[in-house]
Amino acid sequence: xxxxxxLAYNGLNYRGWQRQAGVTTIQEVLEESLKTIFxxxxxLIGCGRTDAMxxxxxxxxxxxxxxxxxxxxxxxxxxxxxxxxxxxxxxxVEGRAHAQRDALWRTYDYHIHTYKNPFLAGxxxxxxxxxxxxxxxxxxxxxxTQYTDYSAFCKSPxxxxxxxxxxxxxxxxxxxxxxxxxxQITANRFLKAMVRITVRRLLDxxxxxxxxxxxxxxxxxxxxxPEVFPAYPQGLYLSKVVYPFLELPTRER
Numbered sequence: 001x002x003x004x005x006x007l008a009y010n011g012l013n014y015r016g017w018q019r020q021a022g023v024t025t026i027q028e029v030l031e032e033s034l035k036t037i038f039x040x041x042x043x044l045i046g047c048g049r050t051d052a053m054x055x056x057x058x059x060x061x062x063x064x065x066x067x068x069x070x071x072x073x074x075x076x077x078x079x080x081x082x083x084x085x086x087x088x089x090x091x092x093v094e095g096r097a098h099a100q101r102d103a104l105w106r107t108y109d110y111h112i113h114t115y116k117n118p119f120l121a122g123x124x125x126x127x128x129x130x131x132x133x134x135x136x137x138x139x140x141x142x143x144x145t146q147y148t149d150y151s152a153f154c155k156s157p158x159x160x161x162x163x164x165x166x167x168x169x170x171x172x173x174x175x176x177x178x179x180x181x182x183x184q185i186t187a188n189r190f191l192k193a194m195v196r197i198t199v200r201r202l203l204d205x206x207x208x209x210x211x212x213x214x215x216x217x218x219x220x221x222x223x224x225x226p227e228v229f230p231a232y233p234q235g236l237y238l239s240k241v242v243y244p245f246l247e248l249p250t251r252e253r
Contacts, residue, residue, distance in 0.1 A: 001068075002097060005044065005061045006089035006248050012122050012234065013084060015052040017059075026050075026085065030061070033080035037073070038065070047099045047241050048106065051193070053233040055123070057109075058250045060241045062099040088251065097245065105168065105186050107240040108195045110231065112181040112203075124180070125235030132206035134181070137172055140205045140215040144170035144185065144198070152218040152225035153198050154191035165189050172202070184239075196230030203231065 007030075015023040019031070027044055034042050044061040077087045111124035114132065144167045151157040169186040183199055201218065204210045217223035240250055 001066070002062055002064050002093050002095075003073075004089075004091040004093050004097065004099060004246065005063060005087060006091065007056070007059050007061065007085065007087050008251060009056050009059065009086070010084035011050060011053050011055045016054065017046050017048070017050045026059075029082065029085060033077060034063070036080055037076050038069075045099050047103050048190070048238070050238055051196075051233050051236075054236045054238070055234075056238040058240050058248065059238055060099045060103070060243075060248075062093070062097065089248065091246070093245070097243070102243050102245075103241050104244055105188060105240075105242045106190060106238065107169075107184060107186040108190070109237045109239045110183040110195060110199045111235045111237070112183075112199075114179050114181070122234050125232040127203060129203070129207060132178065132181075132203070133208065134172065134174055134178055134206065136212055137202045137206040140202055140212050141170045141172050141183065143212075143216050143219060147219040149219075149221060150191055150194055151221065153194050153201070155193040155197070155230070157191070160191060163191060165191065165194070186240075193230045195236060196233065197228060199231035199235075200228045201225075204228070 009026050013024070014026050017026045019025050019027045027046060030044055031041060042063050042065065044063055047060040050056060074087050074090045112127055113120050113124045114127055114129055116126060148164045148166060150165045151163040154163060157163050165187045167185060167187040172181060172183050174181045183202065185195060185198065201215060205212060205215050214223065218225035
């Protein structure tokens with residue numbers, strides 16, 4: 001039987017989702033805790049990769065368990081997991097539904113604060129930038145839905161078979177003092193470091209390092225984009241994953 005696993009995690013203590021030798025990852029911790037329950041390794045297939053220190057408000061994975069079981073798996077699994085990973089739902093699904101290949105849309109949120117705040121450290125990215133031009137940043141963000149080639153907004157675009165992404169929504173909101181900022185983007189797929197590079201370029205717009213026209217020229221491919229370091233990872237959250245047969249409400253962080 002195949003089960004979809006609805007979960008969330010605080011990524012600060014992990015080197016991302018995917019199991020890797022010599023480092024601790026979300027997938028490894030989940031699989032090892034599941035092994036203590038079923039006394040054998042069960043592989044989780046996730047809806048995508050997240051980088052080191054990146055969080056997930058909503059993440060979907062699937063597992064296959066052939067043998068029937070008569071206990072509350074969600075309860076036992078949560079008991080075996082550390083406090084920074086939570087299982088919300090274990091959902092039986094029909095046929096060969098696939099957590100990665102069947103996802104229609106994924107949404108990411110990126111949180112920024114412009115003043116030093118110990119209560120946001122690790123959960124939002126601190127950029128002490130005064131007088132960000134939020135209107136210009138918002139204008140640039142709206143351009144993201146108008147283009148599909150994100151070669152200038154990812155790491156190592158030459159390694160990808162395709163850099164085409166269909167972005168259906170992208171916007172920026174801020175509090176009244178413009179000290180806490182959230183960027184949200186929804187697309188059918190994301191390239192490596194795409195959201196964090198996009199945020200860094202939006203911050204460059206806000207600081208006046210590049211114009212909105214420059215930003216659009218990078219999207220259009222009419223101007224070569226300078227290389228940038230991606231924005232800090234700890235401000236990034238995978239916040240929603242939608243399937244044609246399943247859409248789950250998100251939990252507030």
